[in-house]
Amino acid sequence: xxxxxxxxxxxxxxxVESTMQITKAMELVASSKLRRAKEREERAYPYFSALRDTxxxxxxxxxxxxxxxxxxxxxxxxCLIVIAGDRGLAGGYNSxxxxxxxxxxxxxxxxxxxxxxxxxxxxxxQRRGADIVTxxxxxxxxxxxxxxxxLARLITKGYLAGEFDRVSVIYTRFVSLLTQTTDSVQxxxxxxxxxxxxxxxxxxxxxxxxxxxxxxAVYDTIVPHYISGMIYGAMCESVASELGARRTAMDAASxxxxxxxxxxxxxxxxxxxxxxxxxxxxxxAGAEH
Amino acid sequence: MSTFHLTVxxxxxxxxxxxxxxxxxxxxxxxxxxxPHHENYVAGVxxxxxxxxxxxGEKRRAACIGGLLSMLDNRANLLSTxxxxxxxIDAERARKAKEVAEHRISEAxxxxxxxxxxxxxERALVRxxxxx
Numbered sequence: 001x002x003x004x005x006x007x008x009x010x011x012x013x014x015x016v017e018s019t020m021q022i023t024k025a026m027e028l029v030a031s032s033k034l035r036r037a038k039e040r041e042e043r044a045y046p047y048f049s050a051l052r053d054t055x056x057x058x059x060x061x062x063x064x065x066x067x068x069x070x071x072x073x074x075x076x077x078x079c080l081i082v083i084a085g086d087r088g089l090a091g092g093y094n095s096x097x098x099x100x101x102x103x104x105x106x107x108x109x110x111x112x113x114x115x116x117x118x119x120x121x122x123x124x125x126q127r128r129g130a131d132i133v134t135x136x137x138x139x140x141x142x143x144x145x146x147x148x149x150x151l152a153r154l155i156t157k158g159y160l161a162g163e164f165d166r167v168s169v170i171y172t173r174f175v176s177l178l179t180q181t182t183d184s185v186q187x188x189x190x191x192x193x194x195x196x197x198x199x200x201x202x203x204x205x206x207x208x209x210x211x212x213x214x215x216x217a218v219y220d221t222i223v224p225h226y227i228s229g230m231i232y233g234a235m236c237e238s239v240a241s242e243l244g245a246r247r248t249a250m251d252a253a254s255x256x257x258x259x260x261x262x263x264x265x266x267x268x269x270x271x272x273x274x275x276x277x278x279x280x281x282x283x284x285a286g287a288e289h
Numbered sequence: 290m291s292t293f294h295l296t297v298x299x300x301x302x303x304x305x306x307x308x309x310x311x312x313x314x315x316x317x318x319x320x321x322x323x324x325p326h327h328e329n330y331v332a333g334v335x336x337x338x339x340x341x342x343x344x345x346g347e348k349r350r351a352a353c354i355g356g357l358l359s360m361l362d363n364r365a366n367l368l369s370t371x372x373x374x375x376x377x378i379d380a381e382r383a384r385k386a387k388e389v390a391e392h393r394i395s396e397a398x399x400x401x402x403x404x405x406x407x408x409x410x411e412r413a414l415v416r417x418x419x420x421x
Contacts, residue, residue, distance in 0.1 A: 043302040050368050054359060145300040212332040221333045222357060
């Protein structure tokens with residue numbers, strides 16, 4: 001444990017230091033991107049919530065209302081949109097999504113087709129030989145509102161054509177900077193989230209509204225937009241979660257690296273001291289003769 | 290001059306919020322003019338030019354593509370997929386998009402590709418027209 005090992009330790013310290021620089025940089029990048037991802041979601045929120053309000057109003061005020069998007073059929077085939085990341089180094093973010101998927105399928109083993117979003121998701125399902133509907137939305141980072149519209153159109157069309165009887169999306173909810181939980185939401189058939197709320201709010205007289213060409217037609221044109229809003233919201237949350245998970249993972253990695261550097265410097269100093277002591281002993285021993 | 294309140298929201302944020310004198314919009318089956326105290330009205334929006342006359346008589350034009358218009362109790366709410374003020378439209382980008390779409394139409398192999406390219410072309414044409 002002398003000269004050669006001193007050099008070894010020095011090299012290791014250098015390599016750990018450069019790794020720490022990278023993890024620190026990644027942490028900073030993730031934090032600033034995270035802020036932007038949250039803003040993006042907040043900007044889009046009023047638009048989609050207004051769509052939902054209009055849908056609710058049509059459901060409430062129209063007596064002979066029916067929509068193919070609300071009809072419940074026996075579920076034989078489902079379509080799952082699975083949102084994961086493009087890259088690793090984000091702690092358990094990707095594997096949590098896949099674990100959630102596996103549990104979901106084990107619980108309810110029906111025929112399933114997949115629309116993967118994110119390179120990691122695509123690779124995962126390709127490896128398992130899953131039935132992939134489209135690989136047009138593989139890159140999670142570059143997905144814009146327009147892509148979500150396209151995806152929503154694809155889903156609603158497939159749903160109306162009977163290609164699948166239920167569509168859900170698996171995404172990661174951004175609870176806080178430190179906690180992100182994997183969750184799933186059903187897109188089609190449409191679920192009425194207000195069932196409990198309805199009884200509480202005493203309804204007054206709804207104002208008469210002219211729908212052109214008809215309430216049903218307006219409703220059915222809104223649905224794809226609404227679905228794309230749900231997908232976009234899930235996308236934004238997932239992206240924010242990925243960045244949050246990466247930030248936490250990189251923070252831990254940086255802390256580990258600095259602990260390692262501390263430990264290695266201690267060893268380096270001990271080795272240096274040992275070498276000096278040995279040298280002195282040798283000189284003293286030589287002088288005595 | 291009587292006015293009504295108009296808000297324009299898109300997935301990219303709110304584009305307009307204020308009192309206007311009138312609004313002209315391309316709906317699914319033709320143009321619609323909206324004046325103050327219109328009856329309660331909800332309809333789908335097509336792709337075309339939108340003309341807003343603001344409170345002080347200023348005329349503003351925009352490209353408005355897809356969405357929903359609602360008028361309830363003299364408050365109009367335009368939820369649009371795309372809403373771009375004429376002065377903000379990137380003509381160069383729209384021209385390029387038009388060329389790409391035309392190229393795709395001539396080479397489309399399936400009906401799905403064709404409809405997609407046609408929709409893209411329509412959007413580009415609306416942008417170019419509004420930009421002028």
